[in-house]
Amino acid sequence: MIDSVTVLEELVPKLVRLPGVVAVALGGSRATGTHRPDSDWDLGLYYRKSFDAGVLAELGYPGHTAQPGEWGRLVNGGAWLSVDGTPVDVLLRDLDQIERWWADAREGRFEIDNVEGHLVGLPTYVPVGEIALARVLEGDLPRVTYPEALREAASQRWRWNAAFSLLFAGHHAEQGDRTSCAGLLARATLQTAHGILAERGEWALGEKRLVARAGLAAAHDIIGDPGPEAVERMRELLNPPKLGELSAHLPEE
Numbered sequence: 001m002i003d004s005v006t007v008l009e010e011l012v013p014k015l016v017r018l019p020g021v022v023a024v025a026l027g028g029s030r031a032t033g034t035h036r037p038d039s040d041w042d043l044g045l046y047y048r049k050s051f052d053a054g055v056l057a058e059l060g061y062p063g064h065t066a067q068p069g070e071w072g073r074l075v076n077g078g079a080w081l082s083v084d085g086t087p088v089d090v091l092l093r094d095l096d097q098i099e100r101w102w103a104d105a106r107e108g109r110f111e112i113d114n115v116e117g118h119l120v121g122l123p124t125y126v127p128v129g130e131i132a133l134a135r136v137l138e139g140d141l142p143r144v145t146y147p148e149a150l151r152e153a154a155s156q157r158w159r160w161n162a163a164f165s166l167l168f169a170g171h172h173a174e175q176g177d178r179t180s181c182a183g184l185l186a187r188a189t190l191q192t193a194h195g196i197l198a199e200r201g202e203w204a205l206g207e208k209r210l211v212a213r214a215g216l217a218a219a220h221d222i223i224g225d226p227g228p229e230a231v232e233r234m235r236e237l238l239n240p241p242k243l244g245e246l247s248a249h250l251p252e253e
Contacts, residue, residue, distance in 0.1 A: 008137065011059075011083060012043070015090065016138040018055050020047040022095060023139030031135045040087035044134055045078065046095045046141060053077055056090060068092055074113050074122050095141075098127045102142065108149030118207050119183075120161070120190045125150060129203030146201040158195035162188040182223055189219040 015024050025031075028042035045051075053065045056079040063081035070077045078092040104110060105125045112121045132144040169184035190207055193214035197204045204210055211219060 011088065012137050014059055015043065015045055018045075018051075020049060020051045021139070022046050022048055023136060023141050025131070025134035025136045025141060027091070027130055027134045028089075031133060040089060041083075042089045042091060043137075044091050044093050044130060046093045046098075046139065048095050051092055051094075053079065053092065056081075061088075068094065072113060072115055073097070074115060074124065074126060093127060093130070098131070099142065101125060102128045102144065105150045106147045108147070108153035110150070110154065119187050120194065120207070122206065123154065123194075125154070125203075126205050129205050132203055133205070146203065148201075151198055151201050154198035155195045158191050158198060162191035162195065165191060185219070185223050189216055189223070192216065 012024050015021060023044075023046040025044040025046065026042070027044050029039050030041060051068055053067045053070075057063075057065045059081075061081040061083050063079055065079040066077040068077045076092045076094060079090040081088045081090060101110070101124045105128055110123045110125050112123050115122045128144055129146075131141050132146070134141070165184045165188035169181050169188065172178075172180040172184065189211055193210045193216055194204055196214040196216070197210070202213075204213075211217060
């Protein structure tokens with residue numbers, strides 16, 4: 001495993017010199033101080049105008065690279081790298097686009113994108129919140145605070161979405177469709193959690209630990225707690241395609 005010296009003093013200077021890059025920031029649990037010894041590293045690579053992810057492969061570290069937009073407009077693109085055996089996620093962030101989303105957020109406007117691995121999607125203010133919580137390592141990024149207009153608009157919208165999910169959960173329950181009912185109950189819980197954090201003016205960057213942060217842990221007992229065994233049983237039933245090394249690079253939010 002690598003140490004902080006390897007990442008911060010060896011890798012980061014290489015990243016900041018890449019064409020188009022204006023800043024490099026540390027994100028995830030290592031930025032907030034909640035990481036474990038085996039936690040991976042999340043590095044936001046902020047660029048303007050355009051960026052060719054091919055230069056990330058040329059750094060010489062094994063891994064997978066993705067061009068801007070390949071992972072959607074919010075997650076964008078970047079690279080999953082293995083640096084001396086430790087997973088390092090380099091996440092591309094289009095600063096021009098983020099500043100437009102920041103302007104929208106200050107007016108209480110945002111959109112919600114469907115993003116794989118997330119039950120309720122991600123709002124366009126997530127990349128703005130990343131800047132607010134990140135530790136800037138090189139370059140300059142805008143100073144970001146949670147807008148009052150967003151607190152009101154996001155809390156109302158997420159709670160309305162939750163009410164809609166609960167309505168359809170009831171329909172599925174009446175029909176005996178337990179899977180769809182459970183899915184919508186979970187969806188309503190996460191939507192409400194987003195709304196609660198918005199009311200507080202707290203950035204929600206994803207769904208990991210979101211239910212607990214919102215004080216909704218009682219939902220686990222209502223929905224059920226299937227655990228790892230149920231996941232493996234479902235994997236056997238569904239027979240999904242293999243995802244390679246993806247599990248080593250799950251976002252920490």
